[in-house]
Amino acid sequence: MFTSIQREVNQFINRGLDRTLRIAVTGLSQSGKTAFITSLINQLINIDNVTNGHLPLFEAARQQRIVGVKRIPQINLNIPRFDYEANLNSLMASPPQWPQSTRGVSETRLAVRYHNSGLFSHIKEKSTLYLDIFDYPGEWLLDLPLLNLNYQQWSLEQQNLRQGLRAELAQTWLEKTKKLDLTAMADEDILAQIAKDYTAYLQACKEQGLHFIQPGRFVLPAELEGAPVLQFFPLLHLAEKDWKKLKEEAKPNSYFAILNQRYDYYKNKVVKGFYENYFVHFDRQLILADCLTPINHSRQAFQDMQEGLQQLFKNFHYGKRRLINRLFYPRIDKLMFIATKADHITSDQIPNLVSLMRQLVQDGGRHVAFEGIETGFTAIAAIRATKQVLVEQEGKTFKALQGIRSKDKRQVTVYPGSVPSRLPSIDFWQQQKFDFDQFEPQPLESGEIIPHLRMDSVLQFLLGDKLA
Amino acid sequence: MFTSIQREVNQFINRGLDRTLRIAVTGLSQSGKTAFITSLINQLINIDNVTNGHLPLFEAARQQRIVGVKRIPQINLNIPRFDYEANLNSLMASPPQWPQSTRGVSETRLAVRYHNSGLFSHIKEKSTLYLDIFDYPGEWLLDLPLLNLNYQQWSLEQQNLRQGLRAELAQTWLEKTKKLDLTAMADEDILAQIAKDYTAYLQACKEQGLHFIQPGRFVLPAELEGAPVLQFFPLLHLAEKDWKKLKEEAKPNSYFAILNQRYDYYKNKVVKGFYENYFVHFDRQLILADCLTPINHSRQAFQDMQEGLQQLFKNFHYGKRRLINRLFYPRIDKLMFIATKADHITSDQIPNLVSLMRQLVQDGGRHVAFEGIETGFTAIAAIRATKQVLVEQEGKTFKALQGIRSKDKRQVTVYPGSVPSRLPSIDFWQQQKFDFDQFEPQPLESGEIIPHLRMDSVLQFLLGDKLA
Numbered sequence: 001m002f003t004s005i006q007r008e009v010n011q012f013i014n015r016g017l018d019r020t021l022r023i024a025v026t027g028l029s030q031s032g033k034t035a036f037i038t039s040l041i042n043q044l045i046n047i048d049n050v051t052n053g054h055l056p057l058f059e060a061a062r063q064q065r066i067v068g069v070k071r072i073p074q075i076n077l078n079i080p081r082f083d084y085e086a087n088l089n090s091l092m093a094s095p096p097q098w099p100q101s102t103r104g105v106s107e108t109r110l111a112v113r114y115h116n117s118g119l120f121s122h123i124k125e126k127s128t129l130y131l132d133i134f135d136y137p138g139e140w141l142l143d144l145p146l147l148n149l150n151y152q153q154w155s156l157e158q159q160n161l162r163q164g165l166r167a168e169l170a171q172t173w174l175e176k177t178k179k180l181d182l183t184a185m186a187d188e189d190i191l192a193q194i195a196k197d198y199t200a201y202l203q204a205c206k207e208q209g210l211h212f213i214q215p216g217r218f219v220l221p222a223e224l225e226g227a228p229v230l231q232f233f234p235l236l237h238l239a240e241k242d243w244k245k246l247k248e249e250a251k252p253n254s255y256f257a258i259l260n261q262r263y264d265y266y267k268n269k270v271v272k273g274f275y276e277n278y279f280v281h282f283d284r285q286l287i288l289a290d291c292l293t294p295i296n297h298s299r300q301a302f303q304d305m306q307e308g309l310q311q312l313f314k315n316f317h318y319g320k321r322r323l324i325n326r327l328f329y330p331r332i333d334k335l336m337f338i339a340t341k342a343d344h345i346t347s348d349q350i351p352n353l354v355s356l357m358r359q360l361v362q363d364g365g366r367h368v369a370f371e372g373i374e375t376g377f378t379a380i381a382a383i384r385a386t387k388q389v390l391v392e393q394e395g396k397t398f399k400a401l402q403g404i405r406s407k408d409k410r411q412v413t414v415y416p417g418s419v420p421s422r423l424p425s426i427d428f429w430q431q432q433k434f435d436f437d438q439f440e441p442q443p444l445e446s447g448e449i450i451p452h453l454r455m456d457s458v459l460q461f462l463l464g465d466k467l468a
Numbered sequence: 469m470f471t472s473i474q475r476e477v478n479q480f481i482n483r484g485l486d487r488t489l490r491i492a493v494t495g496l497s498q499s500g501k502t503a504f505i506t507s508l509i510n511q512l513i514n515i516d517n518v519t520n521g522h523l524p525l526f527e528a529a530r531q532q533r534i535v536g537v538k539r540i541p542q543i544n545l546n547i548p549r550f551d552y553e554a555n556l557n558s559l560m561a562s563p564p565q566w567p568q569s570t571r572g573v574s575e576t577r578l579a580v581r582y583h584n585s586g587l588f589s590h591i592k593e594k595s596t597l598y599l600d601i602f603d604y605p606g607e608w609l610l611d612l613p614l615l616n617l618n619y620q621q622w623s624l625e626q627q628n629l630r631q632g633l634r635a636e637l638a639q640t641w642l643e644k645t646k647k648l649d650l651t652a653m654a655d656e657d658i659l660a661q662i663a664k665d666y667t668a669y670l671q672a673c674k675e676q677g678l679h680f681i682q683p684g685r686f687v688l689p690a691e692l693e694g695a696p697v698l699q700f701f702p703l704l705h706l707a708e709k710d711w712k713k714l715k716e717e718a719k720p721n722s723y724f725a726i727l728n729q730r731y732d733y734y735k736n737k738v739v740k741g742f743y744e745n746y747f748v749h750f751d752r753q754l755i756l757a758d759c760l761t762p763i764n765h766s767r768q769a770f771q772d773m774q775e776g777l778q779q780l781f782k783n784f785h786y787g788k789r790r791l792i793n794r795l796f797y798p799r800i801d802k803l804m805f806i807a808t809k810a811d812h813i814t815s816d817q818i819p820n821l822v823s824l825m826r827q828l829v830q831d832g833g834r835h836v837a838f839e840g841i842e843t844g845f846t847a848i849a850a851i852r853a854t855k856q857v858l859v860e861q862e863g864k865t866f867k868a869l870q871g872i873r874s875k876d877k878r879q880v881t882v883y884p885g886s887v888p889s890r891l892p893s894i895d896f897w898q899q900q901k902f903d904f905d906q907f908e909p910q911p912l913e914s915g916e917i918i919p920h921l922r923m924d925s926v927l928q929f930l931l932g933d934k935l936a
Contacts (some may be wrong), residue, residue: 224546
């Protein structure tokens with residue numbers, strides 16, 4: 001009898017200390033999500049309670065309190081598994097390859113077995129922290145603001161974006177849209193055709209390095225490919241009075257009505273679906289961005305990434321006017337923006353990269369404090385592709401990088417130049433071009449831990465408090 | 469006041485006479501579903517109330533009671549549209565191409581405006597029949613029997629299939645499965661690897677012309693690609709006593725438990741999902757099969773198609789033991805099995821083809837009558853690719869076919885040979901080989917109606933009673 005009660009109390013304590021943390025990883029496209037998660041898993045499962053030299057900044061590992069980390073079966077059987085093995089294999093291939101990027105959501109589950117410290121250690125020696133790691137396209141996160149916008153408001157927002165490169169790329173579908181009699185009875189084939197042109201425009205924006213792509217499913221349709229819910233587009237040429245008139249006059253089967261209906265369906269089913277099935281359940285969110293590639297591209301690409309990151313950031317901004325935030329608040333308690341590919345610059349430039357990231361996200365670098373959300377900014381290399389070397393030239397010593405350059409697959413030693421710590425002015429851009437190289441991964445031996453830069457600082461931010 | 473009541477009565481009558489028919493089209497793979505639906509739409513929208521020479525067997529068209537047929541927006545915005553325009557364009561290309569086959573579900577909606585005949589014509593002159601046409605992979609239908617099977621029963625069914633070609637193709641994954649200690653704690657990567665081999669086996673079966681592929685989503689995964697729900701396999705090497713022992717002894721995280729759990733998830737979420745979201749709502753079902761290609765292939769391919777068709781047929785069989793049928797019965801009131809590519813044989817062979825189709829489905833040609841389900845068998849060419857000509861040889865006149873042969877893209881005149889009206893015996897197969905050619909579509913001019921064989925008989929079966 002006593003043992004039974006004792007067992008129950010023990011189980012109760014165990015359940016209380018064994019915790020689950022749902023971690024979401026996303027990023028603007030090409031930000032290196034797959035490489036990041038592959039490395040995150042690799043760093044963790046290589047922790048033992050003896051030596052953890054690969055993670056000096058991760059306290060629980062340094063203190064040898066982590067007994068071991070294992071991959072275990074995920075809970076959601078209908079979500080694709082994150083294919084860690086395949087990604088690791090591509091790094092161990094000869095020549096090594098960057099892991100293939102995913103096109104939808106994926107999941108992986110880890111069990112972290114650790115020694116309790118402090119007070120808890122007297123009640124229970126060891127606990128398990130379960131990590132559910134979700135990888136999802138940044139485009140899905142970029143869609144969340146739609147929940148606060150009706151079709152007219154969204155069209156207006158899109159209108160404000162139409163400038164420079166976008167205006168150029170938008171021509172074909174804009175012309176067709178203007179010619180459409182919105183009060184006429186809708187012809188599905190014509191809608192499908194214009195939507196195809198609109199989707200091609202979004203794809204072209206993406207290919208040109210622009211990041212603020214809305215609606216995100218248009219470029220990553222998966223099972224919705226060809227469905228009417230992805231066959232609408234914003235109306236950029238209408239003035240306020242046109243909207244008013246159309247709302248009063250357009251019949252239920254008119255182009256105007258059908259476009260409204262499809263927008264609403266997209267918002268209420270697709271976006272809200274992601275929101276309810278995934279987003280509200282996340283405990284912590286990492287947002288990855290490659291800040292170097294858009295600097296190479298153009299001023300517009302850079303500003304577009306800024307727009308994208310700020311839109312992402314707004315989703316976490318607890319403001320009175322934003323119903324959506326009140327709904328999920330305060331489930332997410334930690335949020336980190338991570339500049340990736342920090343091995344593509346020399347170490348002295350890393351503070352600039354972090355500062356730039358913060359500027360990009362926070363619009364002028366204002367520190368925005370959220371009630372209950374701790375926000376971090378860092379720069380890392382999930383899979384380190386270069387070595388830093390010292391080069392002597394004309395009596396002076398420079399830091400330089402050695403690695404296999406992607407564009408010509410040659411081993412090179414380069415000085416990648418400096419990273420601006422603030423948003424460069426227009427003048428600056430006209431005078432100077434950035435040219436940060438891409439590098440191929442280094443050969444990885446079987447059993448070797450993936451070389452990284454500062455992944456331990458991410459682990460400390462993400463897990464430190466939970467393993468205390 | 470009176471006009472208001474009158475209007476309401478009129479609306480009531482209109483609603484009563486305007487009907488919606490949900491028609492499902494499926495078939496074993498390569499049966500020509502896309503070509504069939506493209507032609508079905510094309511035949512219908514080219515009906516007017518003047519001349520309908522292209523559909524002599526479709527009564528409502530012949531009697532000029534159909535005012536017109538239009539494509540209108542579908543109801544389900546999240547289901548891909550059937551891309552009629554693109555399919556028609558590929559037929560009008562130069563050289564003409566067969567429309568691309570789809571890999572998931574698609575939908576299209578037609579409005580048929582017609583003159584009422586008989587009694588109703590006094591109440592209301594014209595009515596509208598709405599047709600919702602759903603195209604879905606035959607593999608999904610082949611999965612329905614799983615709803616009645618647990619993991620052990622399903623494994624046993626799969627065991628019975630393991631012979632000849634299948635046994636050969638199954639070797640790799642079977643070997644690995646046998647070596648697995650089913651009571652050991654499951655390693656997800658090992659499960660994923662064996663599941664990959666198992667999926668490769670199913671794909672190989674499909675490529676070898678075998679049709680009975682279960683579970684169907686393994687070869688058409690769509691958004692489930694890489695998800696654990698598609699990472700299981702049957703256990704063929706276990707005897708009854710092994711199952712019993714494993715059920716008693718295997719722990720919750722063992723291979724055995726995980727495999728059971730995934731099978732159940734597949735059955736209860738994926739298969740039941742199709743069943744509840746689609747299948748129960750269908751009013752009429754067409755099942756297409758190309759009976760000629762498997763005759764070319766091998767006796768096993770032919771028998772496998774028979775197995776597939778009979779499994780499909782069982783879904784519609786109203787038996788006391790099959791709970792699933794009682795659930796949907798009697799929503800589907802008409803069911804038609806259609807042998808496609810009837811233009812690949814001469815017209816004198818068509819009765820044999822129909823007879824063969826019936827044999828294949830009904831296991832020895834027994835006429836199975838269902839309570840409340842009218843079943844039809846026919847042979848058609850949705851898009852006629854050949855012309856029939858008379859050839860004189862040694863004073864005798866033969867029927868022959870003219871068309872562009874697919875394998876060498878040459879215009880040929882061939883005598884395709886005779887079609888067996890019953891399942892040929894083993895002896896017959898050893899002595900003789902069938903060799904029915906594939907043909908390319910004929911050039912189609914813009915505005916021209918797609919040439920067909922007996923599509924009007926399908927329309928009469930499908931719609932005749934609803935347009936009376």
